[in-house]
Every structure is written in structure tokens, then in C-alpha cells.
Amino acid sequence: MASEPGALVGKRSRWQITLLAVAALTASAVMFFLGTGLHPWWWLTWFAPLPILLVASRMRVWSTFAVAALAWSIGSLNMWHYMTGVLEMPVGIVLGFVIIPSCIFGLVVLLFRRFIRRGAIWRAALAFPVAWVTCEYLNSVGSLHGTFPNLGYTQMDCLPMLQLVSLVGIWGISFCLFLLPATIAALLCGQRSWAARMKLAAVVFTVLAGVFLYGAWRLASTPAAEHSVNVGLLATDVNGRFPDVFPQDDKTALDLLRGYADQASSLTARDVQVIVLPEKIALLSDEGTAELDTLFGATAARVRTHIVVGLDRGSKTSRSNEARVYSPEGKLAAVYVKHHLLPVFEDVDRPGTELTIRREPSGVWGIEICKDMDFPTLSRRYGAEGVGLLLVPAWDFKLDGWLHSRMAIMRGVESGFTIARIAKQGQLTVSDNRGRVLGEESSGAAPFSSLVVSAPVRHDETLYMRWGDYFAWANVAGLLILLLLAIVPKAHFGSRDIAP
Numbered sequence: 001m002a003s004e005p006g007a008l009v010g011k012r013s014r015w016q017i018t019l020l021a022v023a024a025l026t027a028s029a030v031m032f033f034l035g036t037g038l039h040p041w042w043w044l045t046w047f048a049p050l051p052i053l054l055v056a057s058r059m060r061v062w063s064t065f066a067v068a069a070l071a072w073s074i075g076s077l078n079m080w081h082y083m084t085g086v087l088e089m090p091v092g093i094v095l096g097f098v099i100i101p102s103c104i105f106g107l108v109v110l111l112f113r114r115f116i117r118r119g120a121i122w123r124a125a126l127a128f129p130v131a132w133v134t135c136e137y138l139n140s141v142g143s144l145h146g147t148f149p150n151l152g153y154t155q156m157d158c159l160p161m162l163q164l165v166s167l168v169g170i171w172g173i174s175f176c177l178f179l180l181p182a183t184i185a186a187l188l189c190g191q192r193s194w195a196a197r198m199k200l201a202a203v204v205f206t207v208l209a210g211v212f213l214y215g216a217w218r219l220a221s222t223p224a225a226e227h228s229v230n231v232g233l234l235a236t237d238v239n240g241r242f243p244d245v246f247p248q249d250d251k252t253a254l255d256l257l258r259g260y261a262d263q264a265s266s267l268t269a270r271d272v273q274v275i276v277l278p279e280k281i282a283l284l285s286d287e288g289t290a291e292l293d294t295l296f297g298a299t300a301a302r303v304r305t306h307i308v309v310g311l312d313r314g315s316k317t318s319r320s321n322e323a324r325v326y327s328p329e330g331k332l333a334a335v336y337v338k339h340h341l342l343p344v345f346e347d348v349d350r351p352g353t354e355l356t357i358r359r360e361p362s363g364v365w366g367i368e369i370c371k372d373m374d375f376p377t378l379s380r381r382y383g384a385e386g387v388g389l390l391l392v393p394a395w396d397f398k399l400d401g402w403l404h405s406r407m408a409i410m411r412g413v414e415s416g417f418t419i420a421r422i423a424k425q426g427q428l429t430v431s432d433n434r435g436r437v438l439g440e441e442s443s444g445a446a447p448f449s450s451l452v453v454s455a456p457v458r459h460d461e462t463l464y465m466r467w468g469d470y471f472a473w474a475n476v477a478g479l480l481i482l483l484l485l486a487i488v489p490k491a492h493f494g495s496r497d498i499a500p
Contacts, residue, residue: 017058024051025071032075038082038403040154046180048075049109053128053185056113064113069106073098086397101149104135112182114486121190121200123482128182129175130478136174137472144343146374148407151177156406160215162435165414166462167214168471169376175475176211179204222434225456227362229389231430232272232305233422233451234263235443245424246280248316253282254291257309261299263448268303270452273362275303278424278443279310279338279370279393280321289313293324293332301330306358310369310393312349320350323367323393325358334358338369339378355381363388363457370394370423373408376415376469383415383465388457390419396426401442405429409437416460420453430455 035044115124152173321338337352358365366387412419430453439453
């Protein structure tokens with residue numbers, strides 16, 4: 001007996017939706033894979049959610065959630081080798097880092113779907129970025145890794161967009177990244193009049209155009225710095241003479257540090273005013289640290305420059321991660337202790353709580369260490385002190401050298417200062433307070449890699465430095481309102497709503 005025409009249409013329609021879902025899943029997964037991670041193609045991130053949003057209103061709730069979560073999960077596999085092979089994290093924990101954000105992304109897509117199926121295109125366009133920014137912010141508040149997974153870091157090569165963080169922090173970039181695809185999907189899928197859709201398009205276009213115009217203006221209007229200093233960065237990875245990247249006995253450690261002292265002396269021909277060495281060059285006992293102070297005090301006095309040395313001081317079971325500053329007078333001028341410690345790798349370290357501020361003739365200098373730069377609040381404290389140059393010893397894991405250096409660069413744009421960051425197994429970078437890279441070198445480029453850059457010592461007040469995470473909290477409040485609206489009976493949306 002022949003099939004009913006309606007059954008054939010329904011079957012064909014289901015197949016079409018399935019094919020659309022598979023196509024959307026594939027497209028979004030590929031764009032998330034390439035547009036995020038350790039070396040993102042920044043322009044792809046803007047469109048990665050779009051295919052999923054375009055099909056969300058055509059699928060059932062659970063299908064929408066599954067497709068969205070799976071697309072995010074596949075895209076997240078770009079970090080699998082880094083987390084399991086480099087950081088040696090247990091597979092179960094890595095799966096948690098993949099699955100939990102994937103489920104959150106699925107729920108955020110469902111909120112968009114809820115409004116778009118009701119014809120509430122404005123709410124749909126806002127709900128998607130507002131919900132995502134809220135989740136990113138709340139995660140950063142409770143996470144030991146701070147802002148590390150934030151999508152905003154994908155835009156570090158887009159300097160006009162980067163300037164937005166001086167106003168609203170990293171949360172503004174994530175908001176824009178999700179506002180654009182949500183608006184496009186709402187315009188194409190929403191059941192509203194042409195005039196209503198054009199109003200939405202005009203408003204969002206104006207907002208995004210304003211963001212880029214502000215960024216272009218801020219880059220073009222960078223004031224000249226009254227003072228600058230020649231900063232020398234010096235690092236060595238594993239090489240023939242020093243095969244241990246982190247020696248933990250005083251004899252081997254001091255041999256490596258004497259090599260650093262010799263190389264530091266060679267930089268004086270380039271008229272450097274401060275030399276910065278990496279984080280955790282070695283583990284030294286208190287006795288070994290006293291020898292270190294004598295060695296670098298004498299070196300700093302001989303070359304007439306400041307030297308910043310990163311080391312672990314103490315024992316294998318109890319120690320502190322320090323940056324020790326030696327003055328041109330040959331004295332130990334300051335000691336900074338790292339605030340934010342890397343879980344597992346630094347479980348035996350004692351965290352610090354104090355800022356280190358140096359008021360020099362060129363301006364105000366500050367010091368942070370590596371993972372401290374993942375947390376905007378600490379850098380805002382330095383901004384509030386008027387710091388114009390932040391010196392950052394660090395230690396990366398080779399693969400994450402580009403990303404982690406750029407995370408630090410963003411802190412300078414947020415809070416208005418130049419950053420000189422030196423990482424063994426990473427990058428040597430100097431950047432201004434607009435995020436422009438003034439000089440860069442790989443730590444593995446030579447047995448001892450070095451970089452000398454004239455760094456402006458200038459502090460610019462920023463709105464984000466003064467007001468903090470106000471934009472993130474506005475998103476939290478906005479999400480609460482949107483969630484209340486999402487549970488309002490559909491009859492309250494008027495006759496133009498479509499069925500959920």
C-alpha cells in the first residue's frame with residue numbers, strides 16, 4: 001500500500017533537519033577547533049557558533065542541546081594533547097574540562113532557542129552573549145586558573161578589538177564574539193517584521209562598529225612616553241652545558257645561575273637599565289640563596305643595572321616562588337613572592353600577598369610572576385599604584401608560549417602599563433599598554449636567548465582599572481532578568497510568537 005503523502009513529507013523533513021544538524025555540527029566544530037586553543041585563527045571564532053544557532057529553532061530541545069554540546073566538545077579537542085601530554089593531567093579531569101563547558105554551551109544555545117521560537121529576536125540576540133559572559137565570569141571567580149579558558153584571548157591578534165578591555169575587561173570581547181552570530185541567526189530565523197529585524201541589525205552594527213572605531217582611535221592616539229628604559233630579557237632552555245631545566249641542588253643551581261650572570265654582563269654593551277631572568281630558574285636552599293645574593297649583587301653593581309632573578313627558595317617540601325631584585329648599588333632591593341600558584345606543580349609553594357613597587361627615575365615599576373597574569377584583579381592593583389612598567393619572570397610549557405604571553409599582554413591593556421615578560425620554554429616579549437608587541441623572541445632560539453627593547457614607562461588610567469568587573473556583573477544581572485522572561489508563559493509575548 002502506498003505511503004500517505006503527509007508521512008512522506010514528514011519523513012523528508014526529518015531527513016532534511018538531520019542533514020542540516022550534521023552540517024551545522026561539523027562546521028561549528030571545525031571553526032571552534034581552529035578558532036580557539038593555543039594558536040587560534042581569531043576571525044573564525046566570530047562565526048563558530050553561527051551554524052548551530054541557525055538550526056537550533058528547527059530541532060527538538062534535546063537534539064539542539066546534543067548537537068551544540070558535541071560541536072563544542074569536538075572543538076575542545078585542540079587542547080587534548082596539551083592537557084594530557086604536556087600538563088600530564090589525568091584523563092578524567094581533562095574530560096571534565098571538555099564536558100562541563102560543552103554542556104554549558106548547550107544550555108546557552110537552548111536559551112537562545114527559547115526566545116527565537118517565541119519571536120523575541122532582541123532577547124535571543126542578547127541572551128546568547130549575556131549567558132556566556134556570565135558563565136565565564138563566574139568560572140573565573142571560583143577557578144584556580146583564573147581567566148585561562150576565556151574566549152577573549154582568541155582575539156589577541158585583532159588589536160582594535162583588544163582595546164575594548166580598557167573599558168570593560170576581557171568580558172567585553174566574549175560578549176561581542178557571541179553577539180554577532182546570535183544577531184545574524186536571530187535576523188535569519190526570527191519570525192518578526194522586516195522593520196523589527198532592521199532595527200536590531202542597525203543597533204548591533206552600530207555597537208560593533210563603535211567598538212572597532214574606538215579601538216582604531218585608541219591605537220592611533222597613543223601618547224608618546226615621557227620616559228623609556230632599555231629592558232634586557234635573558235633565558236635558556238635545556239642545552240649542552242646546562243641539561244637540567246630546573247636544578248634542585250645548590251651546586252648545579254649555582255652553576256646555572258653563574259652562567260646567567262655571565263650572560264647578563266654581556267648585555268651591558270647594549271645600555272640596558274634592567275635585566276629580567278625567568279621564573280624558577282632553580283631551587284635553592286637558604287644558604288644557596290645567600291650565595292645567589294652575593295653573586296647577583298656583585299653582577300648588578302658591576303654592570304650598573306637592575307637585575308630580576310626568579311627562583312624557588314626553600315626545600316623540596318616547603319618553598320616560595322620568588323623574584324629577587326638587585327639594584328645597581330649591588331643590594332637586594334626587593335623580593336616578590338608569587339600570588340597565584342599552579343595546582344599540582346606548585347602545591348608545596350607558599351603564596352605571597354604583597355605587591356612589589358619600585359619608584360625609579362623613569363617611572364613606577366612592578367613585578368608579577370607567570371600565572372599571576374591570568375588574574376586581572378592583581379594587575380588592576382598595580383594599575384591603581386600608577387605602574388608604568390611591569391616585569392614578569394615566567395616558565396611556560398613550549399606549546400603554550402604564544403597564548404600565555406598574550407594573556408599577559410592583555411593585562412597591560414586592561415590596566416594601562418608596559419609589560420616585559422620572560423619565559424623559559426616560552427617567549428620573550430615586550431608590549432606597550434595598547435597590546436602592541438615591541439619585541440619578541442623564542443627562549444629556544446639560542447643556548448642563551450636574549451632580547452633588548454626600549455620599553456616605554458607610561459601609565460594610562462583606564463575605566464576597567466577603576467571600575468573593575470562592572471560589565472561582567474551587568475551580564476549576571478541581565479541573565480537573571482532574561483531567565484525570568486524565559487519562563488513567562490508564551491501568551492505574554494503577543495500573537496506573533498511561534499510555538500516553543
